[in-house]
Amino acid sequence: MDHASGDQGAFGQGAGAGDWDADLNGDRLREECGVFGVFNHPDAAAIAAIGLHALQHRGQEAAGIVAYDGRRFHSERRLGLVGDTFSDARVIDRLPGQAAVGHVRYSTTGETLLRNVQPLFAELDAGGFAIGHNGNLTNGLTLRKQLVRDGAITQSTTDTEVILHLVARSRKARFVDRFIDALRCIEGAYSLVALTNKKLIGARDPLGIRPLVLGQLGDAYILASETCALDIIGATYVRDIENGEVIVIDDEGVQSHKPFPPMQARPCIFEYIYFARPDSIVGGRSVYQVRKMMGQVLAEESAAEADVVVPVPDSGVPAAIGFSQVSGIPYELGIIRNHYVGRTFIQPTQNVRDQGVRMKHSANRSVVAGKRIILVDDSLVRGTTSVKIVRMMRDAGAREVHFRIASPPITHPDYYGIDTPDRDKLLAATHDLEGMRRYIGADSLAFLTVDGVYRAMGCEARDPARPQFTDHCFTGDYPTALTDKAGAVASQQLSLLAEAS
Template identity: 75%
Template structure:
């Protein structure tokens, strides 16, 4: 889910003049819903807490008590907003959906915090969205021209408008009409007066699972959200499938033709929690396998293997296991650094990496080390970490990246810089090594990544995963990407 309605990113990398300072990939959102449970809102809050890694900027819950929809949407972490009893008590009802959010563009403003809610002709509809629509800007332009009044700058609002304008008599049919007009990546949970609805995009890019607790069905972005409440995993929602949960049970509807699924490979590399199972594969096991494949392809003359915490830990374990080198926590992460910590001057900003990561001198001094990280984006953080290792006494620093080079931006909800600011898109391997200051640098190959996923290699004719950040192979239409120059600026002005 993005703040602006699918801002088209030109192949050159220009993104509406935005300049992000971050050097990490960020997932956009997590969703959770439960139907017919006496403690629905409390269960949703717990589920969102387990999904906090998917978005830390804001959280929201919408519940239905049989007559009225109740909504609480707030900036900040789940625990800061939904831990007090009074808030949960205001969210009355036996059914609820929730959302954690990281905005891919724009500012965090309350009207963009999800779930979004609207009163339709057939009753209320609340929607929470994980992903990004790649034709929402075009749709939004047409809606505004036709007289629609928008309340947010979120692409999710487009879904509500399309459902409201559908001529179908039932809300579920209106919802399906809306889905058939959008493109991109999405996992949706929606709540009506009588139903909990889940939907996954036709390629299955974004994850969505079905669970069960005390005989009541649950929808969630990841299985870790089921584990935290003691729920049972039932199955993955299929690509192009809608599930409709009501007092009568569960119904499956296919809204898109059957096609091979292409889930986002970055869920396994970085985004999903390591204790989750995504599309039948243990994220932790895949990340260890990635480290094993990386060691086979790019071993280094070193004394110890050091992960860049936290996401680099499983891959570093696999690397150490395959090479027989000792595994050491040479970098300690401070988990208590808030994202809004004030950094008033450039000199203080330069110390920011030390607020999050500190060198464990006893583990690395006088040693040649292999640093294992999950990905390399801009490279600015890597520069600081390599420097930190040298200042702590490392004799040599060999950097190993547990994914292929990121050379293309994302349009499906991952917060990536424009292409001209992706280090691997502007430098060759030696140029990247010199830039970050490492003694050697190596990436996992694309086929090595697929081997870690249990495949022999990448099938170039029919790829098994969505891997466009490495290959430039975008699996869906990118309608808004074609909007450039004055025409695009005019559309943006209309959208605002």
């Protein structure tokens, strides 16, 4: 196994860009991760690097590729963006082979350390095994504690490593059966790509919460989190991996295994609202068209008298277009985003830190001044960025500012791979609608309803008995057991009882 050198990477060993990045992104939902796999291509690592570029929006903290050349595995894992490492031909040259798996990471579990960068690799008795994971295990911490008590030696702080140990401990004869054995132990959300010395394996959790697609590029097969990664390499979309499906690709072709009892799929609604790239097709739906439809339904539900519709870039753009089309109010770019502000920009001193949002977003005064504007964004989390944007619009001369959110109020945290704050940090969990409006300083505030989201998805309404999507952030309806969360609450209660006695 060849290991990447240097633990510092682009961001050092700390938690990224610190307060500066928190100021710009603390009020946004943070992306999860993206996975990519390729089998039977002479330039597998280069193809994986290009695919990861297309998935960069799903994680900007770290990137890694593990390749296999028929004799040995090679690994390059670094902190930073895909282009920071894999645009260098010398790095790709260190990843020979016709099969590779790749991963872009935003850490929802585990710190931003090189040892947590995926794909993770281990030498098992059956040979080398590399794995990349998009999602979050809701019993990962519980399993990890049990494994450590039983003598396991862990190298990372990620829940993904639990899967490595479970595969290693299975006594099944065939590798695919050992892999399935491990899946039977885990709970939560996952899309996995794994590489052995003979196979590329993909798997999706029984509810299909996280996405995974199969593509073909000539004689090569591709696995990816989104179809945009197929498009960028010129691959043909074959199909979505089904919920609860394990797909095995080797020299014999593609085999499908369905080890779990059939369940109704419940894909994550936030893939459509925020996470997936607009040009991706997720579950047979165009993400761009769905977001535009969300804006159209929002305009029907929450109209306002105004002169111009302004998106909060970039995530609010499709919904704002839809809102404009239905309302008949002109769409204008009243906010200009600076795409060149990133993690490497010099961190401002504390006395100018409040200006951070202006470095990322600037008012287009010629559009805003003297106008009644409707601001359209995709979601509202803490509300801190919304406060600054409303203030920016007023400073630019807006007469009225009406805020419209193309998703329902986020009232519950996520445990499936989305980095949401604790519930007491969610604005909608601590304020009523009027309280939120006053907090952000808008003249009016409205959210898309839960049924409105479902209408935009092509459903008549949400079926409370059998919800069609994973929508717990809006409804509190978590689709799986939250074993780690329940254990933490129980431990806290025991601790309080001990203190009381």
